[in-house]
Amino acid sequence: MFSLLLVLVVLTQQVASTQVEDFVECEPVDTACECDADATVCIFQLYIERVFTFTKYNYSVPYSHGQGESYHINNMGQFVPLRNTERCIEGTFTKQTGSGSSDNLYCNEENVCLPKSKLCSEPITVDGKTYKTVITVNKQLPGPTLIVHEGQVVAVDVHNNLSTEGISIHWHGQHQIKTNFMDGVGLVTQCPIQPGSSFRYIFKAGPSGTFWYHSEMQSQRGIGLFGAFIVKEKDPISYPVSFIDDPAHHTLTIMDWFREDPEQFAIV
Structure with missing residues (x-):
């Protein structure tokens, strides 16, 4: 327990000493947000809200x-x-x-x-005919693609603007070595972020690859609370042919869509 607390203190101190240029502005107009490769710490802001299609x-x-x-x-x-x-x-x-x-x-x-x-x-149309509420991340469905670099300390401030639901964000594919309490499994590794509250996730990015982040509460990821999470290699592999590495435009995020609320299909 002491060693876990020490890891959290060290990561928090690294975030606290971050310069302004390490903050990534992830506006509603940005479908992808990338941290500078030279930054030690990468800080994002995610706002979770419900909207009508x-x-x-x-x-x-x-x-x-x-x-x-x-x-x-x-x-x-x-x-x-x-x-x-x-x-x-x-x-x-x-x-x-x-x-x-x-x-x-x-x-x-x-x-x-x-x-x-x-x-x-x-307007979010999804299937082009269903009028219902969905969940957005920074006013988008799916949420913006977050791009970081291997070994960076990632700090994500998640703001829960939902009216009645708690949320938690799982960083799918991240090993969370010594930071399992940041894994975002609601009611297991963390208490849900309550409506009107915020929580900062702090962890080291690794391994590299194309992953995603998503809600671990109820059926929220089935109505929009998810997005791509990409960790670029620290030492990029050299290929015999050249290609453009542009994950902001080359990443396709898809979902299963239910015209009814997914909670109606939950097994009690």
């Missing part, structure tokens, strides 16, 4: 505040607001670096730039 939400407001705008799909395959109003603007916008503005600007390919408060998520 076929609904847009403003990026600057938590979904639980009821700022959704419902949409339907017309015969042309276009999203049409049910109330003929536009609370925010959808599209592919990327954060503009070095803007110097207190309210960061996000720009699209046409060089149209907007503050985050004017942007909204694209």
Whole structure:
């Protein structure tokens, strides 16, 4: 027990001494977030929320505040607001670096730039017909792909914005040597993160490979609480042919989809 506490203290001290550049901004517009290869510690923020499908939400407001705008799909395959109003603007916008503005600007390919408060998520359609609540990670389903490097200390702050459900995140495939208490198995290796609470997972990334993170509570991973987790090799293998290593665009995350809530199929 003493040795486990010592490991946690050492990892916590490493995180506490981290410089600003080691924090990875994982915005709702980022489908993949990668830590700098030279960073000793990699810190992410994950916000867990419930949303309705076929609904847009403003990026600057938590979904639980009821700022959704419902949409339907017309015969042309276009999203049409049910109330003929536009609370925010959808599209592919990327954060503009070095803007110097207190309210960061996000720009699209046409060089149209907007503050985050004017942007909204694209409606989550899943199977294109089911209207129900799902769980998102940073306003996405599936959650963003997290990319780190072998041997880095990974710190992930998970914020539970669900109304009534506890959550825990399992880092599938990570060996968690001496940090089994960060393995995220709810009611086994940790108490669930309660609604309105946050918890910081701290562990060393290893082994390298393509893995995933997902909820270990109830059937939450079946309605969206999951995403890819990639650990890049410390010493990349040299191949006889060249290829582009771009996990942000080359990683496909899939799920089984139930039109009904998965809890209805649980065996009691």
